[in-house]
Amino acid sequence: MxxxxxxxxxxxxxxxxxxxxxxxxxILFVKEKKKTIKQIPVSIIICAKNEEHNLQAFLPSIINQKYADFEIILINDASSDDTLEVMESFKEQHANIKIVNVKNNEAFWGNKKYALTLGIKAATNEHLLFTDADCEPVSRLWVQSMTQHFSSKKTIVLGYGKYKTQKTFVNLLVRFETFLTAIQYFSYAKLGSPYMGVGRNLAYTKSEFFKTNGFIKHIQIRSGDDDLFIQEAATKINTAICLNRKSFTISNPPVTLKEWFRQKRRHVSTASYYQFxxxxxxxxxxxxxxxxxxxxxxxxxxxxxxxxxxxxxxxxxxxxxxxxxxxxxxxxxxxxxxxxxxxxxxxxxxxxxxxxxxxxxxxxxx
Structure with a gap:
């Protein structure tokens, strides 16, 4: 029995x-349609906390994007290292860089969403493209590839954020989990039920952000500036996915199982706030x-x-x-x-x- x-x-x-x-x-049947190249003004937003070395290494790949009209919003989220100084040195050389210096606020201590909100408000353009300080685009056509999916109906674009390949078991596991997560959120979006995106490669409009009152409904939750926002704002009508290889970003992966475990604990903790x-x-x-x-x-x-x-x-x-x-x-x-x-x-x-x-x-x- x-x-x-x-x-x-x-x-x-x-x-x-x-x-x-x-x-x-x-997702295997998603075709990257050949579209007329459009150069809509874009604000690239990078929130950094103690990222002086990563900004020095990866910010040039953002600055050198092959795109006509973009600004870079660098948010210094109360860093204790020389992050602000690094940002200022880049700003001296590039007129399209704007710095938002966020100091610790007693009501929003250590809250990335508070810092991001200030950065979004400071952005000049309607269309926003997000990545992290430890990320770099795989090509100079990253901005173009992601923004091609914006339209009058499509106000959210989900992209893919890869991790660099290293010859370790932890790296293999990290890349597999990232790959599986991408398959899931891309396929759910393709089938009309988007539920998350990754802040390493995500785009949406300023109007969409303020339509949901930003992060206000989950501002008290430390993580979830990407997936909880998508939970609230994304629909089958307004969400597009970008699988163009030139649109990918790549990041330095966690190097130890302990480091990755801590990172994933933070990410998984937001799942209890997803729609049922x-x-x-x-x-x-x-x-x-x-x-x-x-x-x-x-x-x-x-x-x-x-x-x-x-x-x-x-x-x-x-x-x-x-x-x-x-x-x-x-x-x-x-x-x-x-x-x-x-x-x-x-x-x-x-x-x-x-x-x-x-x-x-x-x-x-x-």
Whole structure:
């Protein structure tokens, strides 16, 4: 009786996972349409806290974008290092740079959203493009590629933020998790239910920001300046996705498991504030995957492998097909070589984050 129940769980969770794979495959059919090049005025916004070295290394790649009309809003979020001095040195050389110097406010201590709000208000242009101080575009056409998706209806553009490749296991896991997250939020948006974006590569209009009263509804939550805003503002009508390879940004990844664990705890903590439907479907994906692997392992020991292997094989084949083509699209092909192992290990890692966040909550954004 128990064995039969486990088998039914195995079959049911396999079916659920295959449905998710089918949904994820929707991004494979997104075509980057050739559009008339338009050079709308853009304000690039970078919020930096203790980022003097990253600004020196990566800000030139923003300044040298091949785009006619853009300004750069540099927000110094109460840094304790020489971030402000670095910003001022760049401003002396480039007239299109504007500095917003944010000092600690007792009511919004350590709150990135407060600093971002001041930067957005200081922006001259209607169209805003966001990235982080530790990011650089992969090409000089980043601004052009992202802004091509703006239109009278499309006021939010979701982009992809990659991590640099390093020859370590942690790096492989970080890049796989980033890749999986991108598949999810791109496919949800493609299917008409956008739920998040990443601040490393995100664009929206000033009007859209003020339409939702900015971050005011979740200003008390330390993280979520990107995904919680998208939760509130994005719809199937006003949201576009950009998969053009020239639109990607790339960042320095966390180098240790401890550092990455702390980062992901902060990111995952915002999920409890998502709309119920997004919480449900995101949770169902990982819950069904968990029970799929648990039931599969039990059945391989308790039942004939001849019965289990074909079903398990369909799962692995589907995983490789959807993730393989998606990895090619997002230029993450190297993660595919260790796909089943990464799939399982990431599941365990995320489960440990869930347990950790249940007992304590992360605080500051830096």
């Amino acid at each position: 128990i064995l039969t129940v486990i088998f039914y769980i195995f079959v049911a969770t396999t079916a659920v996972q295959l449905i998710y794979f089918l949904c994820f495959s929707s 439907k997004h919480q449900f479907f995101l949770g169902l994906y990982f819950a069904s995957k968990f029970f799929f692997y648990v039931s599969a392992i039990l059945l391989f020991f308790l039942m004939s492998w001849k019965l289990i292997t074909p079903i398990f094989g369909v799962y692995i084949l589907s995983l490789y097909l959807v993730f393989g083509f998606s990895a090619k699209r997002l230029q993450e092909k190297k993660v595919i070589f260790f796909l089943p192992f990464l799939d399982l290990f990431l599941l365990l890692f995320q489960f440990s984050i869930f347990i950790s966040n249940t007992f304590s909550k992360p605080t500051h954004w830096k």
